[in-house]
Amino acid sequence: MLRIRAELVDAMAAHARADHPDEACGVIAGPEGSDRPERFIPMVNAARSPTFYEFDSADLLRLYREMEDLGEEPVVIYHSHTATEAYPSRTDVSYASEPLAHYVLVSTRECGPEEGPVEVRSYRIVDGVVTEEQIEIVA
Amino acid sequence: MSVEVRIPTILRSYTGGDKNVTGEGADLRALIVDLDARYPGIADRLVDEQGLRRFVNVYLNDEDVRFLGGLDTVVADGDSVTILPAVAGG
Numbered sequence: 001m002l003r004i005r006a007e008l009v010d011a012m013a014a015h016a017r018a019d020h021p022d023e024a025c026g027v028i029a030g031p032e033g034s035d036r037p038e039r040f041i042p043m044v045n046a047a048r049s050p051t052f053y054e055f056d057s058a059d060l061l062r063l064y065r066e067m068e069d070l071g072e073e074p075v076v077i078y079h080s081h082t083a084t085e086a087y088p089s090r091t092d093v094s095y096a097s098e099p100l101a102h103y104v105l106v107s108t109r110e111c112g113p114e115e116g117p118v119e120v121r122s123y124r125i126v127d128g129v130v131t132e133e134q135i136e137i138v139a
Numbered sequence: 140m141s142v143e144v145r146i147p148t149i150l151r152s153y154t155g156g157d158k159n160v161t162g163e164g165a166d167l168r169a170l171i172v173d174l175d176a177r178y179p180g181i182a183d184r185l186v187d188e189q190g191l192r193r194f195v196n197v198y199l200n201d202e203d204v205r206f207l208g209g210l211d212t213v214v215a216d217g218d219s220v221t222i223l224p225a226v227a228g229g
Contacts, residue, residue: 025226047227054227057196057203064223073148079228091229095194097149098224 002102002122003136004028004037004076011040013118016080016106019045020113023053024106028076029067037075037102045079052091053079076122078104085109086119088130096125102133142170142214145221153178162220167197168210170220185222186210194225 008028016024025045028037041063046056055063067073077098081089086105088096096103107119124131141161146154154160160178164170175182185195190210197204198221204212214220 027226043226052227052229054225057198057205057225060196060223060226061198061201061203061221064221077226089229091227095225095227097147097194097226099149 001134001136003138006137006139008037008040009120009137012078012104012106015042016108017111017113020108021050021082022048023050023080023082025053025079027074029072030075032071032073035075050082074098074101076104077101078106080106080108082108086121088123088125093125093128093130099126140216143219147223149224150181150184153181164214167204167212167214170214194227196223196225
């Protein structure tokens with residue numbers, strides 16, 4: 001189960017709307033071992049694509065160094081789907097490489113860049129196996 | 140001649156959980172061969188017949204080796220190599 005503050009869910013949704021129709025992506029870091037998402041870090045989608053996302057390689061190194069300095073890990077790794085449901089694609093599964101992270105998918109297929117319903121779902125992706133989990137939104 | 144190598148979470152099963160290991164080699168290719176001798180199987184996660192795997196980023200100090208010499212990138216005593224899986228998908 002993913003426990004996450006409402007403002008962080010809103011921040012992911014806002015980022016996804018802002019980048020629509022391209023996919024948005026980012027991380028919510030938290031103290032190592034805590035499983036608590038705390039620090040919202042929107043990333044640039046270096047692919048700038050409606051069907052693919054990738055963190056820029058220099059940004060990725062900076063991000064991991066910074067998290068290490070702060071004793072953090074990527075608790076949530078999120079990205080958006082802009083024309084399909086919030087379910088991991090085959091590409092998502094083949095690239096997933098943080099077995100401890102919650103992979104959050106945000107779909108903007110209904111709302112586009114406007115206010116409106118955003119689908120937000122969370123998964124574990126370990127060794128190619130996708131397991132959906134509940135999201136508990138806390139204040 | 141020793142190079143520090145930072146291992147990402149997903150590959151720590153090969154290093155007995157260690158985050159940082161040391162290796163030797165004149166270039167990245169030789170360094171990976173050296174790592175594989177002590178951590179069997181790790182090379183296959185980093186390289187394929189084409190060279191470095193598409194979804195693995197390797198940095199020499201602060202520079203992505205794709206912008207240096209790829210597997211031919213020269214490494215020197217005291218250098219630091221960081222391995223990070225790409226964060227990507229569709």
